Amino acid sequence: MNHKRLHEEVQRQAKRHVDNLTKPLGSLGALEQIYVRLAGITGQLHPDIGQKAIVIMCGDHGIAEEGVSAYPQAVTGLMIHNFAKGKAAVNVLARQHGAEVRVIDVGSLLDEVPIPVVDRRVRKGTANFTVAPAMSLNEAEQAIQAGLDVVRQLKAEGTRLLAVGEMGIGNTTSGAALTAALTGLEVERLTGRGTGVSDESLSKKQQAIKQALATHRPDPSRPLEVLAQLGGLEIAGMVGCYLGAAQEGLPAVMDGLISTAAALVAVRLEPMVKDVLFASHLSVEPAHAVLLQELGLEPLIAAGMRLGEASGATLSLPLFDSAVGLAREMATFADLGLPEPNPSLGEIEQGEEQGANQP
Numbered sequence: 001m002n003h004k005r006l007h008e009e010v011q012r013q014a015k016r017h018v019d020n021l022t023k024p025l026g027s028l029g030a031l032e033q034i035y036v037r038l039a040g041i042t043g044q045l046h047p048d049i050g051q052k053a054i055v056i057m058c059g060d061h062g063i064a065e066e067g068v069s070a071y072p073q074a075v076t077g078l079m080i081h082n083f084a085k086g087k088a089a090v091n092v093l094a095r096q097h098g099a100e101v102r103v104i105d106v107g108s109l110l111d112e113v114p115i116p117v118v119d120r121r122v123r124k125g126t127a128n129f130t131v132a133p134a135m136s137l138n139e140a141e142q143a144i145q146a147g148l149d150v151v152r153q154l155k156a157e158g159t160r161l162l163a164v165g166e167m168g169i170g171n172t173t174s175g176a177a178l179t180a181a182l183t184g185l186e187v188e189r190l191t192g193r194g195t196g197v198s199d200e201s202l203s204k205k206q207q208a209i210k211q212a213l214a215t216h217r218p219d220p221s222r223p224l225e226v227l228a229q230l231g232g233l234e235i236a237g238m239v240g241c242y243l244g245a246a247q248e249g250l251p252a253v254m255d256g257l258i259s260t261a262a263a264l265v266a267v268r269l270e271p272m273v274k275d276v277l278f279a280s281h282l283s284v285e286p287a288h289a290v291l292l293q294e295l296g297l298e299p300l301i302a303a304g305m306r307l308g309e310a311s312g313a314t315l316s317l318p319l320f321d322s323a324v325g326l327a328r329e330m331a332t333f334a335d336l337g338l339p340e341p342n343p344s345l346g347e348i349e350q351g352e353e354q355g356a357n358q359p
Contacts, residue, residue: 003272004249011040020332020340030300034278034323041251041276042160046328049161049251049320052099053154054090054310056083057147057237058117059107060125061170062134063212068173068205070195076169077110079309083167084114089307090165093314099163104150106143107168107233120146122233129177130211133229140228140236147240148247155248161320163280164241164262165255165310166234169195172285175258177209177230179287181218182264183294190287192257194306223268231265238262239269246273253320255313256283256306260291267295278320281305281312 014036019025026032038047058080064073082088083103086095094101103117107126113119122142126134135143151162168174172194179190191206216229227236239262245252246266254260254277266273279292281301292299300316333340 003246003270005272006040006275007043008040010043010045011036013045014039014327017045017332018327020334021327021330022333022336023330025341028326030298031319031323031326034320035327037278038251038320038324041249043249047160047324049324051158052097052161052163052317053159054094054099054101054163054165054314055147055150055154055241056090056101056103056165056167056310057234057241058103058105058167059232059234059237060109061168061174061232062126062128063130063173063208064170065128066130066204066208067201068194068197068208069169070197070201071169073109073169076108076167079167080105080108080110080117081114083309084117088309089311090309090314093311097314097317099314099317100159102150102154104146104237106146106237118150120237122146126232129174129230130208130215133216134174134231135228135233135236137224137228139233140224140231143233143236144240144243147237147242148244151241151244151248151250155250159250161253161317162241162245162250163253163255163310163313163317164238164259165308165313166238166258167309168232168234171232171234171258173205173208174230174232174235175261175285176205176287177212178226178235178261178265179291180209180213181226181230182220182223182268183290184220185290187213190290192285192287192306194285220268223265227265235262235265239266242266242273242277243270245276246270250276251278252276253278253280253313253316255280255310256308257285257288257291258308259310259313260288260295264291264294280316283312
């Protein structure tokens with residue numbers, strides 16, 4: 001796949017510009033990093049991110065049969081209808097922050113997909129991955145293609161900033177399983193309560209993942225195969241979104257555990273995908289911090305969220321607007337007739353102020 005490379009010279013110009021704004025070096029923390037990275041991705045010294053889109057990939061999971069969720073599997077379909085009506089949390093947040101919501105069904109059990117949800121179903125739900133691969137390699141590739149297609153269409157329609165999320169009962173189990181397979185870390189360390197399951201259900205969840213790992217013996221050097229063995233159709237769809245974002249030079253904001261697991265698969269398939277990724281928030285799901293560390297990205301927000309459906313990614317969008325607005329509208333030292341600051345003079349102060357909130 002062809003992926004756009006970073007505009008390194010523009011990124012250097014953006015770094016010099018942000019350092020020359022009337023403030024102590026590095027004092028705007030993550031906002032400075034957002035602006036510089038956006039400039040490098042878009043090739044624009046003052047990036048245009050006015051048109052934003054949120055893609056929600058949806059699919060059902062056979063692993064739900066193992067009692068790993070606090071909610072019945074039918075909730076996936078009910079939430080797809082909720083998205084269509086504009087009544088889910090992400091719809092509310094999207095309206096507040098001026099973003100379009102695009103919902104893609106790549107694998108629900110619904111008999112009929114509601115308008116305006118896009119029907120790109122590869123199959124109705126995945127298999128129970130404790131006993132069989134969740135899907136075939138071909139099915140995973142079809143779902144990836146659905147993600148690629150939606151991002152290309154959004155870019156052609158004028159989208160300049162993308163947020164990526166999901167809906168699928170049982171998918172925190174899949175996300176934790178993918179994380180375990182790709183990192184080799186212990187299942188107990190990576191498995192959280194997802195929708196808020198009991199101790200008994202949490203134990204079932206951990207045992208299901210262990211059984212799947214023993215059954216399939218996933219090879220982390222073959223990420224597409226791992227995705228087919230343990231993933232979900234909506235996770236594969238998000239992999240396609242990230243691959244598409246890298247191809248189109250489109251900044252892509254990850255959501256929580258499942259969205260970030262998909263991002264790691266995409267980066268393992270094509271390392272340059274990492275160049276366009278931003279971490280929106282830190283989920284309370286334990287595997288999420290591990291995934292972010294694996295990707296070398298720091299979250300912008302820590303709000304104790306674990307909803308999914310791109311809610312955390314959408315909540316972070318105003319930070320991107322603020323980053324670009326500050327760079328565009330703040331005066332520079334040159335505007336005040338002062339010399340540019342020497343970056344070396346601000347290194348100690350910058351190191352003290354940056355903290356953990358760097359993307």
